Amino acid sequence: MASSECCSNPPALNPSSGSGHVEKLGGFDSYVTGSPDSRLSVLLVHDAFGYEAPKARKLADKIAAAGFIVVLPDFLNGDPFNWDRSSIPVWKKAHAPEKTIEDAKLVIEALRSKGVSAIGAAGFCWGAKGVVDLAKHDFIQAAVLCHPSSVTLDDIKAVKVPISVLGAEIDEMYPPEVIKQFEEVLTAKPEIKSHVKIFPKVAHGWTSRYDDEDEAAVKAAEEAHQDLLGWFLEHVK
Numbered sequence: 001m002a003s004s005e006c007c008s009n010p011p012a013l014n015p016s017s018g019s020g021h022v023e024k025l026g027g028f029d030s031y032v033t034g035s036p037d038s039r040l041s042v043l044l045v046h047d048a049f050g051y052e053a054p055k056a057r058k059l060a061d062k063i064a065a066a067g068f069i070v071v072l073p074d075f076l077n078g079d080p081f082n083w084d085r086s087s088i089p090v091w092k093k094a095h096a097p098e099k100t101i102e103d104a105k106l107v108i109e110a111l112r113s114k115g116v117s118a119i120g121a122a123g124f125c126w127g128a129k130g131v132v133d134l135a136k137h138d139f140i141q142a143a144v145l146c147h148p149s150s151v152t153l154d155d156i157k158a159v160k161v162p163i164s165v166l167g168a169e170i171d172e173m174y175p176p177e178v179i180k181q182f183e184e185v186l187t188a189k190p191e192i193k194s195h196v197k198i199f200p201k202v203a204h205g206w207t208s209r210y211d212d213e214d215e216a217a218v219k220a221a222e223e224a225h226q227d228l229l230g231w232f233l234e235h236v237k
Contacts, residue, residue: 010083011053011209018057020064026106028073031057034064040236041116043107043140044072045100045127047208048091050080055208056124063229068120068236071111075103075130097150100130108139120236122228124208125149135159142235144228146207148174156182162193162235166224170203195231199224 015022020033031051042063046056051074060070081091108119120142123131128148135143136158143163145151151174156165163186167179176198186194199206199220207224210217 010081011049011055013049013052013080014054015052017052017054019061020057020070025071025073026103026108026110028075028077028103028107030074030107031060031072032069033057033060033072034069035067036069036114038067038069039115039117040068041111041119042068042070042232042236043104043111043119043121044070045075045104045121045123045130046072047125047127047205048076048081048095049209050074050076052080053208055210059208059225059228062225063232066229066233068232069111069116071107073103073107075100075127095126097126097129098133100127101133104130104134105139108134118236120144120232122146122232123148125205129155132156132159132163135161135163141237142232144231146224146228147171147204153181153185156185159186159189159192159194162231164195164227164231165197166207166227167196167198168202168204168206169198169200173204193235195227197227 020031022029023032051072060072064070118141121131121134121140122144124146126149128145129150131143132151132155134140145165147168165182179198183196202220207221210221
């Protein structure tokens with residue numbers, strides 16, 4: 001999270017949303033959905049608005065329906081962004097995305113202890129940094145970055161697992177030319193399976209903060225969700 005784009009179209013948080021439940025996992029309150037008997041898991045790392053965003057939980061339920069146990073932890077520890085754009089620098093200092101990998105490793109360890117054998121991770125905006133950091137190691141089997149924030153070219157160069165990057169045509173921080181640089185780096189590493197896609201006519205945050213009344217926005221978000229799910233079905237086995 002580095003600009004006002006990251007806090008546009010804020011969601012109305014709802015701790016009761018979704019068909020799953022909340023439990024402690026790795027020390028974090030976590031929204032958990034899907035069959036507890038599944039040995040395949042997907043970790044979702046939310047954007048700045050946290051794990052009570054209804055659309056994040058709706059996506060978790062959708063992924064779970066495909067056979068995964070999906071976990072959406074509260075890596076903000078009850079302190080989602082408060083919508084005041086002037087407070088971005090202070091809030092980001094308190095919630096440095098670089099710390100997310102250490103938090104995520106605790107959740108991954110908890111999942112492994114429950115018998116999970118393969119894990120995919122998807123990060124949205126603020127959450128993308130933690131996921132790309134995980135992808136530099138063998139903590140996960142596949143990664144997806146949706147309209148990333150705080151991700152550098154060096155991060156992409158260090159990726160060691162299959163990765164999909166979904167970018168927006170209208171994105172001040174990560175415009176198409178930057179996403180294409182990511183693609184060039186990944187293409188130069190044929191040993192790492194990769195997928196890079198730029199969605200036309202959508203803005204940063206379109207996968208998680210779309211307008212339900214905008215048919216085109218909903219369609220674009222659903223296409224991205226299908227791409228994300230397809231990547232995990234292919235690489236998390």
